[in-house]
Amino acid sequence: MYTDLLFYIDGAWTLGEADRTAAVVNPATGEEIGRLPLASRKDLDSALAAAERGFAIWSATSAYDRSAILRRAAALVRERHEHMARCMTLDQGKPLGESTLEAKSAADHIEWYAEEGRRAYGRIVPSRNPAVRQLVVREPVGPVAAFTPWNFPINQAVRKIAGALAAGCSLIIKAPEEAPGSVIELVRCFHDAGVPAGVLNLVFGIPEEVSDYLIRSPIIRKVSFTGSTAVGRKLGALAAEHLKLTTMELGGHAPFIVCADADVEAAAALACTLKFRNAGQVCASPSRFYIHDTVFDAFSRRFAELAGQLKVGDGFAADSQMGPLANARRVKAVEELLADASAAGARVLCGGQRIGDKGNFFAPTVLVDTPAEARLLHEEPFGPVAPLLRFHDLDAVIRDANSLDYGLAAFAFTASLKTATELGNRLQSGMVSINHFGLALPETPFGGIKASGHGSEGGSEGLEAYLTTKFISQVGC
Numbered sequence: 040m041y042t043d044l045l046f047y048i049d050g051a052w053t054l055g056e057a058d059r060t061a062a063v064v065n066p067a068t069g070e071e072i073g074r075l076p077l078a079s080r081k082d083l084d085s086a087l088a089a090a091e092r093g094f095a096i097w098s099a100t101s102a103y104d105r106s107a108i109l110r111r112a113a114a115l116v117r118e119r120h121e122h123m124a125r126c127m128t129l130d131q132g133k134p135l136g137e138s139t140l141e142a143k144s145a146a147d148h149i150e151w152y153a154e155e156g157r158r159a160y161g162r163i164v165p166s167r168n169p170a171v172r173q174l175v176v177r178e179p180v181g182p183v184a185a186f187t188p189w190n191f192p193i194n195q196a197v198r199k200i201a202g203a204l205a206a207g208c209s210l211i212i213k214a215p216e217e218a219p220g221s222v223i224e225l226v227r228c229f230h231d232a233g234v235p236a237g238v239l240n241l242v243f244g245i246p247e248e249v250s251d252y253l254i255r256s257p258i259i260r261k262v263s264f265t266g267s268t269a270v271g272r273k274l275g276a277l278a279a280e281h282l283k284l285t286t287m288e289l290g291g292h293a294p295f296i297v298c299a300d301a302d303v304e305a306a307a308a309l310a311c312t313l314k315f316r317n318a319g320q321v322c323a324s325p326s327r328f329y330i331h332d333t334v335f336d337a338f339s340r341r342f343a344e345l346a347g348q349l350k351v352g353d354g355f356a357a358d359s360q361m362g363p364l365a366n367a368r369r370v371k372a373v374e375e376l377l378a379d380a381s382a383a384g385a386r387v388l389c390g391g392q393r394i395g396d397k398g399n400f401f402a403p404t405v406l407v408d409t410p411a412e413a414r415l416l417h418e419e420p421f422g423p424v425a426p427l428l429r430f431h432d433l434d435a436v437i438r439d440a441n442s443l444d445y446g447l448a449a450f451a452f453t454a455s456l457k458t459a460t461e462l463g464n465r466l467q468s469g470m471v472s473i474n475h476f477g478l479a480l481p482e483t484p485f486g487g488i489k490a491s492g493h494g495s496e497g498g499s500e501g502l503e504a505y506l507t508t509k510f511i512s513q514v515g516c
């Protein structure tokens with residue numbers, strides 16, 4: 040049912056030196072399901088040397104041939120998505136339906152990049168001298184070090200792998216130690232599709248040891264990280280010291296604004312789906328709900344009713360709509376945020392506590408009257424907690440929505456085109472979704488501004504992230 044927990048280095052599955060291992064635990068039961076090797080310096084040196092050789096091979100492979108291999112990988116992901124999804128539910132906890140969607144969507148991401156990689160166009164700049172040809176060409180940046188988190192183990196990894204490979208880069212990915220199974224199966228699809236040895240390498244380890252070693256290495260030319268703002272700052276500083284390019288997809292604290300003229304029923308239903316998907320462990324999840332005073336009571340009643348009806352349980356149970364939190368740290372963090380909010384005067388409309396003492400289950404929680412100073416309204420909750428807040432006028436709510444340093448996603452519901460346009464223009468956020476959920480598609484950019492990071496994954500911007508610009512001025516032939 041699960042998978043062999045191994046590194047993938049230079050085209051081979053390996054335990055490496057295997058001098059250290061970590062337990063992988065099922066978050067629904069607390070039981071150990073496997074032991075994962077943790078990379079030593081020697082293992083990382085092997086991966087670096089492989090990535091350097093892989094880059095030489097892959098950057099010299101035509102975009103057409105790279106595209107064909109990526110398409111084969113996408114087909115294998117489609118064929119194997121059920122097993123990949125089971126691995127994810129087992130080690131990450133999310134309901135099987137969510138894992139299945141995530142695994143299937145990986146094939147779409149790979150196909151998008153397979154096509155986009157064939158369109159890394161340069162240009163010809165008219166020259167001042169008719170004898171001179173001025174060419175602008177796009178080249179792959181070089182071997183990439185990528186670090187991906189446990190909340191969307193496949194989704195986060197596939198964007199980096201497919202983007203880098205489509206551009207002609209090689210890659211070393213350090214995937215999450217707590218949820219490694221589905222990423223191993225994803226990488227297996229690329230291996231079986233015929234990606235040459237060294238082009239893609241997968242390791243696990245002690246995160247700070249691995250990132251420190253890889254980012255300092257002169258072989259690595261680009262760093263792509265998805266995770267918390269705190270860690271992103273550290274990795275960004277180290278990358279800057281070594282003049283490496285970065286893409287940073289960091290935390291968020293998304294406002295969800297429901298205007299007086301909104302369809303309250305539709306807004307409450309979508310808010311509930313988005314808030315409690317993956318138990319709220321989503322960087323782009325709505326986490327501050329600003330509801331217009333005139334519809335506050337109707338919205339809060341309906342939202343709490345829907346949240347209270349959600350079936351929380353083991354992700355493998357057919358009726359589970361929300362699984363456990365992915366690790367015990369999140370339970371503690373959510374409990375602390377709730378205790379702080381309650382002490383400051385917040386009232387719990389539903390939920391408010393963990394469920395049972397086995398696994399990391401936490402009840403979908405809805406709060407009202409959370410005062411502005413509560414930590415919950417400033418720190419990324421990354422859990423199933425929804426504070427509902429009242430607002431009276433648009434200027435004030437836009438000011439409040441923009442008041443945090445985060446700027447990843449923002450959501451709004453309104454029937455007015457004028458208000459929708461104003462919100463789209465004035466919300467300080469890398470992504471704004473109005474009257475529906477429209478984010479995280481392969482063909483559209485996903486990324487933040489301010490403390491939520493920089494750079495985008497997805498869309499043509501996602502390929503751009505792995506390319507450099509070369510100017511060639513040529514005369515005489």
Ligand SMILES: NC(=O)C1=CN([C@@H]2O[C@H](COP(=O)(O)OP(=O)(O)OC[C@H]3O[C@@H](n4cnc5c(N)ncnc54)[C@H](OP(=O)(O)O)[C@@H]3O)[C@@H](O)[C@H]2O)C=CC1
Nearest residue numbers: 188189215216246247250266267270288289290322419421
């Ligand atoms: N933007 C996003 O999608 C995500 C954001 N987060 C944020 O992280 C917080 C909680 O996650 P938690 O795992 O407890 O906290 P951390 O901040 O310790 O870790 C977040 C992620 O960063 C990785 N990481 C941590 N330190 C390093 C390092 N020095 N070098 C490379 N990678 C590193 C972790 O890797 P590993 O998994 O290998 O331990 C993990 O995936 C939440 O507050 C949430 O805001 C978390 C996951 C995703």
Ligand SMILES: O=C(O)CCCCC(=O)O
Nearest residue numbers: 190191320321322323479
């Ligand atoms: O990084 C995240 O937490 C969000 C990834 C988005 C995935 C999705 O919305 O499907």
